[in-house]
Amino acid sequence: MKAIPRSLIIPGHPDFEKLNDIGLEVVRRAGGTIGLIQWFPKMLRDAVDEVVDTPRTRRRSYDELEKTEKTYLGTKIEILTRAKLDLPKGRLDFVIQNCDVDLKFTIGGNWMIPTEAVGHVCLLAAIDEPKSQCFLGLIVAHPANLTSGANRDAKRTVAATGFQEIHWLLNGVPCPQNFWRTLPSNLVDAVFTGKTGNDRIVTLFSGVLDRPVARRIIEEAGGEQRDFMRRIRSDAKRGARDRLLQEGVLLLQGNYDADLIKSLGLPETSPSEFISHRVISEAERAICASYGRSVPAALSS
Structure with a gap:
């Protein structure tokens, strides 16, 4: 304009x-x-x-x-x-x-x-x-x-x-930005070429750290799933949340994890948004533990 x-x-x-x-x-x-x-x-x-x-x-x-x-x-x-x-x-x-x-x-x-x-x-x-x-x-x-x-x-x-x-x-x-336009094209391609909904969501949240992500974006990344939000729940170690944790990445929800998000110094995240964060220090591990969120020590280095 x-x-x-x-x-x-x-x-x-x-x-x-x-x-x-x-x-x-x-x-x-x-x-x-x-x-x-x-x-x-x-x-x-x-x-x-x-x-x-x-x-x-x-x-x-x-x-x-x-x-x-x-x-x-x-x-x-x-x-x-x-x-x-x-x-x-x-x-x-x-x-x-x-x-x-x-x-x-x-x-x-x-x-x-x-x-x-x-x-x-x-x-x-x-x-x-x-x-x-x-x-x-x-x-x-x-x-x-x-x-x-x-x-x-x-x-x-x-x-x-x-x-x-x-x-x-x-x-x-x-005016809100087009979320996908703000990401590198190779990351967008990696998300949408994932074989499963879980694969796509893991790629998204491991590639977009410390930034609130709207529910609609998760739906788009998850593909044609009847219950796309199931992809980000723990699911016998197969869900995206558990797979991300194995990489040292916490997946937090703006409503339930509001206090932890604030304690980690992450951007404000609305109740309908999610944010991922890679735990990289003992101090952050201690903060997470105080909220009942355990991150294995081997993944924090």
């Missing part, structure tokens, strides 16, 4: 009243500003990751999607937004405050505006992957706010000067 200029949509601007009213309604329906911040970034992250589908495709970025998948992703975000905000469909994607509104999504830094949306309000959604930020704004797609050239589908983009005409609801708000 390019540097965002200061918005000109302030009281006195001819589009201010309309965009402000629609923006307030969007925020209200999302549960207020806090509700919007809690919902919108995660919704975008999950929607993108589900289409990229790293576990089955080995792809890790939006750029690797086919054109049809990118189109579907925009439609998916439109549907999820309509459902969350409980908005009726109109001639365009939604009706908000008796106004037809079209939703446009991009990761590429600009939005494609179709001819049917020109002159109407557009709800602009975006992710900046390198900066892990997301954006949500409103613009009236006046011809003056759009580029003069169009692609072969007659779609235009927001002009450089048009970025000043966006009324921002969220501007550069932190």
Whole structure:
């Protein structure tokens, strides 16, 4: 996403009243500003990751999607937004405050505006992957706010000067990263080429130490398992937890092991997350023992 200029949509601007009213309604329906911040970034992250589908495709970025998948992703975000905000469909994607509104999504830094949306309000959604930020704004797609050239589908983009005409609801708000994209490609390949669910989870947690891992990531790593969480439990020395312990790696859960996680100086881990840690000192072994977690001395060196 390019540097965002200061918005000109302030009281006195001819589009201010309309965009402000629609923006307030969007925020209200999302549960207020806090509700919007809690919902919108995660919704975008999950929607993108589900289409990229790293576990089955080995792809890790939006750029690797086919054109049809990118189109579907925009439609998916439109549907999820309509459902969350409980908005009726109109001639365009939604009706908000008796106004037809079209939703446009991009990761590429600009939005494609179709001819049917020109002159109407557009709800602009975006992710900046390198900066892990997301954006949500409103613009009236006046011809003056759009580029003069169009692609072969007659779609235009927001002009450089048009970025000043966006009324921002969220501007550069932190957005979760794609977990798999943050890992070395050889580690991702090693995880997903494991023969069993246990193999994949052991590879994941021995390769990603001292970092909280969400339940969804464990599900993806475990593969098509009915009870993927069983993979991380003790299972007659065959479960991932016991196999990791044999390597000197503790697998801890953010709820049950919260105090031990804190005592070991590990990052805060939510109740739905797990974190692995390699025990490397006698002091850490003693801390673990005080919480009833024994790590064999032979594995701590």
